[in-house]
Amino acid sequence: MNDFKVVIDAGHGGSDSGAVSSSGVREKDLTLQIAQYMYNQFRSKGIDATLIRSTDETISPSDRVRRILDAYGDNSNVIVISNHINAAGGAGAEGAEVIYALRNDDKLAKNILQSLGNAGQKMRKFYQRRLPSDTSKDYYFIHRETGRNTQPVIVEYGFIDNPTDLSKIQNNYRKYVDAVVDAVIATEKGQSVPMAPLGDNYYIVKSGDSLWSIANKYNTTVNELKSLNGLTSNNLSIGQVLKVSMNNESGNTYVVKSGDSLWSIANKYNTTVSELKSLNGLTSNNLNIGQVLKIPMNNETGNTYVVKSGDSLWSIANRYNTTVSELKSLNGLTSNNLSIGQTLKIPENNSGRTYTVKSGDSLWSIANRYNTTVSELKLLNGLTSNSLSIGQVLRIS
Numbered sequence: 001m002n003d004f005k006v007v008i009d010a011g012h013g014g015s016d017s018g019a020v021s022s023s024g025v026r027e028k029d030l031t032l033q034i035a036q037y038m039y040n041q042f043r044s045k046g047i048d049a050t051l052i053r054s055t056d057e058t059i060s061p062s063d064r065v066r067r068i069l070d071a072y073g074d075n076s077n078v079i080v081i082s083n084h085i086n087a088a089g090g091a092g093a094e095g096a097e098v099i100y101a102l103r104n105d106d107k108l109a110k111n112i113l114q115s116l117g118n119a120g121q122k123m124r125k126f127y128q129r130r131l132p133s134d135t136s137k138d139y140y141f142i143h144r145e146t147g148r149n150t151q152p153v154i155v156e157y158g159f160i161d162n163p164t165d166l167s168k169i170q171n172n173y174r175k176y177v178d179a180v181v182d183a184v185i186a187t188e189k190g191q192s193v194p195m196a197p198l199g200d201n202y203y204i205v206k207s208g209d210s211l212w213s214i215a216n217k218y219n220t221t222v223n224e225l226k227s228l229n230g231l232t233s234n235n236l237s238i239g240q241v242l243k244v245s246m247n248n249e250s251g252n253t254y255v256v257k258s259g260d261s262l263w264s265i266a267n268k269y270n271t272t273v274s275e276l277k278s279l280n281g282l283t284s285n286n287l288n289i290g291q292v293l294k295i296p297m298n299n300e301t302g303n304t305y306v307v308k309s310g311d312s313l314w315s316i317a318n319r320y321n322t323t324v325s326e327l328k329s330l331n332g333l334t335s336n337n338l339s340i341g342q343t344l345k346i347p348e349n350n351s352g353r354t355y356t357v358k359s360g361d362s363l364w365s366i367a368n369r370y371n372t373t374v375s376e377l378k379l380l381n382g383l384t385s386n387s388l389s390i391g392q393v394l395r396i397s
Helices: 028-042 060-071 105-116 163-188 211-217 222-229 261-267 275-280 313-319 324-331 363-369 372-380
Strands: 006-010 049-051 078-086 096-100 124-125 134-140 151-159 203-206 241-243 254-257 292-294 304-308 343-345 353-356 393-396
Touching: 006 028, 006 096, 028 049, 060 078, 078 163, 078 304, 096 105, 105 124, 105 163, 124 241, 151 163, 211 222, 222 241, 241 372, 261 275, 275 292, 313 324, 324 343, 353 363, 363 372, 372 393
Parallel strands: 006 049, 006 078, 078 151, 096 124
Antiparallel strands: 096 151, 203 241, 254 292, 304 343, 353 393
């Protein structure tokens, strides 16, 4: 038997219909449907659960709070889930939000949102909201009035005034509820719900971010970001997921993906880990999925080359079919010493054409692509075997 209890609230009810869609769907009906299914799911897993309302009845805020506290008392092992459907989020607003109390940490809210994302719903944000007249207090009474120890969260499953989002909720509410139930259980076990890969077109808001700084990173505008995400203000929350422009890996930025490391990214863009860390103000080698990194411009494009670990003037001269003397003369060097991250000019008629090896490549496929031969590629690049490494740069005749 689990040692935590769950109080399930179906938002609104009776004379309070909540938000209403243009087709007449009422929030109070959807939340009751969600709450009833949630109650059955928790009970089926042997978890004590109580429904605040099981019919379409009007409940005042004070009575709702009384029922919540009467269920299992004001205890830290009591989780309160208040189910709602959002509205008035701006044109095209969609996705789930989770709001948690000032007295609690973000673990439960974050797990619920990420679990909903894994279930297929768009993730907007998890956050706290303060009462404007007294910022030491929560904005919503379901957080503010439900004791000092309970863990209340408001789950907004999507937007009732967005027909597409409403249809997703109606067709998938059981899947979304299952996701919430799983997130609660995982949190109580001290586990984190892994986030599904967001893809390159999304960005997770971090501390210090603003719409302006994010727009600048993705070479777009604040207005475009607001339009793309249905935002009506410039306010952002840490953990909020934003859709960004489609070309977010063009130019001189790169979005970190699962499996990436500073080494692999540096190798991909012919730069160094040290230069990446310096350019991005990083103090460690740790990366987060969705993190945007600045990439040194002109790493090996045109007539320049960035020195990497293991390079020598001889190896660079050999790669570009030039001489050590010519490289030293062009770059004003008085010795053969090089520094990692140093940028060298390459003689214009020697920079030639290069190709960066990708997963699945072979000398045969590259030779075929560039209408040359394996032998010619090996000779041009000083290769003694047919083995290639991902990120390796080959000269093409």
